[in-house]
Amino acid sequence: xxxxxxxxxxxxxxxxxxxxxxxxxxxxxxxxxxxxxxxxxxxxxxxxxxxxxxxxxxxxxxxxxxxxxxxxxxxxxxxxxxxxxxxxxxxxxxxxxxxxxxxxxxxx
Amino acid sequence: xxxxxxxxxxxxxxxxxxxxxxxxxxxxxxxxxxxxxxxxxxxxxxxxxxxxxxxxxxxxxxxxxxxxxxxxxxxxxxxxxxxxxxxxxxxxxxxxxxxxxxxxxxxxxxxxxxxxx
Numbered sequence: 001x002x003x004x005x006x007x008x009x010x011x012x013x014x015x016x017x018x019x020x021x022x023x024x025x026x027x028x029x030x031x032x033x034x035x036x037x038x039x040x041x042x043x044x045x046x047x048x049x050x051x052x053x054x055x056x057x058x059x060x061x062x063x064x065x066x067x068x069x070x071x072x073x074x075x076x077x078x079x080x081x082x083x084x085x086x087x088x089x090x091x092x093x094x095x096x097x098x099x100x101x102x103x104x105x106x107x108x
Numbered sequence: 109x110x111x112x113x114x115x116x117x118x119x120x121x122x123x124x125x126x127x128x129x130x131x132x133x134x135x136x137x138x139x140x141x142x143x144x145x146x147x148x149x150x151x152x153x154x155x156x157x158x159x160x161x162x163x164x165x166x167x168x169x170x171x172x173x174x175x176x177x178x179x180x181x182x183x184x185x186x187x188x189x190x191x192x193x194x195x196x197x198x199x200x201x202x203x204x205x206x207x208x209x210x211x212x213x214x215x216x217x218x219x220x221x222x223x224x225x
Contacts, residue, residue, distance in 0.1 A: 042216030096214050101151035
């Protein structure tokens, strides 16, 4: 199982600000996924990145996969209170293993 | 996306009793299922991986005799917490995918909040 390091652990920002969450590993990912989870619910898949250097956009969310496929980032532009949640990166190899998660709070 | 149904969503049990949690794939055949445990404000900790018809593979530190996993069919996996104690109280989540290879999307159940009193 690959060890995924996620940072920061907690992030609290004002509505309208930008934020970035990072996911790193010493190993190479075959593919990586980002999820968002709200309290009391299961995680919801946001994106899967597969190719080194890949950039995917989902409305105000931008996902990058490092060239070496060892790291990834999630950037949210003009955050809104509805973006509040636990953001998780996951290495989707034979096992689906998660990073420690980043709790994002967007204040109105 | 595909639907994974987890039941019950909440359960309260007395210390020493056993609790069974079901995870069903409703519109696809789940070759592989995963069981996770999650504490408040923490990430999902993988407990075990199961493939239909074979024994589950448990992660290091997870007691297989305490957390019994059965994946008897391609649409159903169960997790039984045996002789539950208050420290077993947690949020348990299952996930399923229809292919055993890497990169295939996994779909999550809604989770089960277990409280042992």
